[in-house]
Amino acid sequence: MRKVSDLRVPKSYKEAMASEHRHLWSDSMQREFYGLLEAGTFTPAKMLAALACELNLDLCHFDVEQAFVRSELEEDVYMRLPQGCGALSGMIVKLGKSLYGLRQASRQWHAMLKRCLVALGFEQCMADACVFRLIEDGCVVLILVVHVDDIFAVGERERCDKFGADLNKSVPVKNLGELRWYSGCFYERNKETGRLTISQQTFTDELAAEYGVVGGRSVPMSSGVKLSDFDADEVATEFPFRELVGSLMWLATQTRPDIANAVRAVARYCASPKLVHWNAAMDILGYARRTSHFGISFQRGTVEGFSLQGYADADFASKAADRRSVSGGIVTCGGGAVSWFSRTQKCVTLSTTEAEYVALGDVVKEILFLRQIWRFMLPQVGMPCIPVFEDNQGAIQLAQNPISNSNSKHIDVRHHFLRELVERKEISVIHVPSPYQRADFLTKSLPKDAFESHRDFVMNLA
Template sequence: MEEGHVIMIIVVHVDDIFAVGQKERCNKFDRDLNKMVPVKILGELRWYSACFYDRDVERGLLKISEQRFAEELAAEYGVEWGQSVPLPVSVKLSDFDVNEASADVPFRELVGSLMWLATQTRPDIADAARAVARYCPSPKMVHWKAALGILGYVRRTSWMGITFEGGVVTGMSMQVFVDADYASKAADRRSVSGGLVMCVWGGVTWFSRTQKSVTLSTTEAEYVAIADVLKEVLFLRQVWRFILPDASMPCIPVFEDNQGAIQNAHNPIINSNLKHIDVMHHFIRELVERKDITITHVPTQVQHADFLTKASSKQSFALHRDFMMNLQ
């Protein structure tokens, strides 16, 4: 740092290092590091942690993808092609014989690889990977086939990645989408939260996760999901403040399709019907009152976090995927 400003960001993963900053400073860092420790300087960032970084300087685009990893993974499991969605609505993972023996297949290994893709560059398989991962302790053949189906979709769309569009940084410009699928787990009736944070036209963070507690209504499930995604937002705001301390921090729009959850977030009076919600979730109201965020209603059809909570039709899935990954 110089005079309280970040001049370079250095990312280290095991023995791989890359620097972000002005070219002259990065070159100097390379030379100085090489004097202390012998390093192999590879030039402009292209590959890092199995991800490929493709820059189009003229158009101001950066695409991050894992095509090679996806294709090699599909070849390892003998998968050549797949469907146009990772997990069709017709697939019922809970439809199996409880007395059926666990499948003697490398299920955990495959699910682990799918989870890696889902958390790095393929948010479009996040919900499907979460759904099959629940059966890792005792997978049946229906779960194995579903996991292979997800891999087939990944192979079919291996060229896809997340594309970001450059521009002038004038402030913290984020869009947040959040949704929940109420009581979707038949075993314990826990709901699923889905969250998406967009910045410079691409998804920068997302999640599809089962909620930790059972909720008693759709409104409550959505309220818990809002709390989940705002934790991600607060972290990103802190990172932004560290990197660009002089940049403005505008009020962040959070798009939600449940009117009841929106009213709860804006209502300063505790409703007796909501006392059973854990106190931690009420920090939402404080953020609203401070005008750090604004929670806005959005129609379900354009709730782009919807496909992070449940299987969708082909048309709906493609709409949300293309928006989130900014497919060119």
């Protein structure tokens, strides 16, 4: 009988598919791809960047050295020492501390870091365990976002430096000064003009060079491309399609909402990609290379200031093979997008109005999460009614009125939670003409002019 310890992780997709456990690896791959799409953006860092930009606060970066080996283990863990340990090589030893590679290593490290921060007076956000704040004299003086061993701090520079020195007494911390690189993204700031841009130009250029791409089109996917138009008997492409899509997902969820819909569309074919899907993915990469300097920008002194606004749209799947619509949503703050998504809806809708209503609920759920973080960052500031812009009058009527008729009575009650929010005036659903529905480019491919109009607004490129 084959032992669990005999199983090894394949180094490539080809190796995984050649394994006798290929069905397990294929299932895991699909769950990971769709998990990435569902997880979406790492919102707290963008929220803090928008806050720092609006209030003209400093952005400081700290790195904990050898983080995982600092934490204690709750279980007894034994390991065989590898070759190179002299006379001890091959011996079984009990670990006294955590170790990189252990499944519980990251959890144990986060628990230890939390204890250190709480000892310094910080409070942890209940909505997101990676966000902390420090209150002194009734005011929030420091806000932190933790990403493994990287700490992103917002506050006055002197207070940030003092925090670094205090934390260094518990764990070795390196003060990297002004934030430049964080979680693979480059932060470029001009304090005089009050503008901050988050981009991934280096990653995009290196990815394009890896696949031999030097330029591309003016849109990530042409509106005439039909990904479902292929021969079912065609052999799956040998090109590294899944690796490319995974890299494009990283861009789409971090700083490039303009390619989110196109990446979502091609990611659906990861199980058995054909040549048409590979060409579409390469077109996305070509567009990303052509616009690699683009990123999400925040601007101090915008009309909406540091307040949340939402946009919700849907593309009714009248021609989709599985009859499922696509939801697109954006939440902006400080002039730029802090959260966005483009995803296939989990339920089959029977009309455009129903599809738009489901998309509206998806955006409001994201807003509720962001609102908790917003209140955690600014407890002394009242939260105004949050506007959500929708271009479908039927969906707006469903949200504002407890009506039930033959066209809407079948809609699942879980989508009606936003009616209560509208009634309590926590959310206001506002009609916007379709040409100004900024989430439109997250649901379908658009002509160049319409696409660029939405892209420039959402990413604050003007």
